[in-house]
Amino acid sequence: KSSIVLVLNEFMEKERDEYLHASAYERSSERRDYRNGYYERELLIGVGKIKLRVPRTREGDFSPSIFEKFSRVDQALTLSMLEMVVNGVSTRKVTNIVEQLCGEGVSKSFVSSLTEKLDPIVNKWATRPLNVQYFPYLYADAMYIKVREHSKVVSKAVYIMTAMNEKKKREVIGLKIDHVESFDAWQGFFQELKSRGLQSPKLVISDAHAGLKKAIEREFIGTSWQRCTVHFKRNIIKKLPKKGMKQVICDLRKIYQSASCEEARASKVEFISKYRVNQRIENALDLLEEGFEDTIQYLNEKHKYQLYISSTNSLERLNQEIRRRERVIRIFPNTQSAFRLIGALLMENENLQLNKRKS
Structure with a gap:
């Protein structure tokens, strides 16, 4: 809603200049004619009442x-503004959206001034205090995007940190x-x-x-480090031969169905004893031995949390959503536009999750 208010106010200001x-x-x-200040007016739209x-x-x-x-454009406006937040770095796409709103063409500089109005909102969200609650579990990952910098296209790493509190509520805390x-x-x-006030967690x-x-x-x-079990199992499976490994993979997965560290360790010993004679999977077994302890740290936590802290799956899904939008853009015009888009998308995702919990 605040994004829509900013953009509509900016558009009306430009309209008065033209008039x-x-x-x-x-x-x-x-x-x-001459300017004569402003007056406030409320407007009821699909996302609620806004004051302009x-x-x-x-x-x-x-x-x-x-x-x-x-x-005439109530629904189209709401959907278009949401898409402008997500696709704000592409002036060509945003121009099309603003034309739906305005009914006439607009310049690229005008589109840039609109999207840049989102920066304070995203920056305020990205720097908000983190000392209002304790997060015992953090999830960390990085992905790469393409950004235009000094007339060249370079790869840049996007760091994202999500967290889960003791009530099992997740939120993005860092970008x-x-x-x-x-x-x-x-x-x-x-x-x-x-x-920003983040305390040391129990597990990353x-x-x-x-x-x-x-x-x-x-x-x-x-703080303990939990190696993502999904990534770890995937790495082991990559070292297995392509054929005849169905039972091996099934037994490997059973290890991580254990209810305690002791049970997991016993299952691992049994697994290695069963397959050690097979030299074709020796490298896979060595990898299991090497990284195993780091992948069962989640079993030291309360049972009600274990399902949620064994892997970075929740963060991976968030990355996939970012990647889906990023593929449309391909190359960001600059780092700030990338931060604006990804931050707005993360904010949108949190709002959607909050609405789901309320419903």
């Missing part, structure tokens, strides 16, 4: 087109875009989160990136 044939404080021989700051002129002949057109995924970048990201769930693991050890003293 007057003069911008604010501009001297012009073509001026037809409507510009007016001295003679009172100016009337924004928003209200007369809104009855950062950096050059590469490294120890220094992860450490800086964690330090930013701590400066992630993949096995060496820099990420080192940053967790350095910044969260006393």
Whole structure:
């Protein structure tokens, strides 16, 4: 709703400029009237009641087109504004959306001024305090996007941190875009989160990136690291022969159906004893031995949390949603536009999840 208010207010301001044939404080021989402040007007739309700051002129002949057109485009406006938040970095796409709203063409600079109005909202969300509640479980991951920088296309790492509180409610607590995924970048990201009030969690769930693991050890003293079981099992399966491994894979998965660390360790010993004679899977067994302990740390937590903290699946689904939108754009025009789009998408996703819980 706040995004819609910002954009509609900006559009009405531009409409008044065009009506007057003069911008604010501009001297012009073509001026037809003068500004006379604003008045507030409420409007009921599909997402609820919003309050707009409507510009007016001295003679009172100016009337924004928003209200007369809104009855025809109510649903289209709501959907279009939602898409503009998600696709705000593409001026070509946003131009089409704004044309649906306005009924006439708009310039690329006008579209840019609209989308940039979203920056304070996204930045406020991305820097909000984290000391209002305790998050015992954190999920960390990074993905790569293409960004245009100094006339070249480069890859940049998008760092995302989600968290789950003791009531099993998840939310995105951190977003950062950096050059590469490294120890220094992860450490800086964690330090930013701590400066916003994040306390050391019981468990951080992630993949096995060496820099990420080192940053967790350095910044969260006393915190355990849980290696994502889904990624780990996938890595083991990749080392298996292509044929005749159905039972092996089935037995491997049974290990992670255990109810305790002791039961999981006993299942692992049984699994290795059963298949050690098969030299074709020796590399897979070595990998299981090497990384096993890091993948069963979730079993030390209360049973009601175990299902939710064994893997980064929830974060992976969020990444897939970002990737689905990112494929449409392909290359972001700059880092800020990427931050704006991804941040807006994450905010939208949280609102959708909140509405689902309420219903």
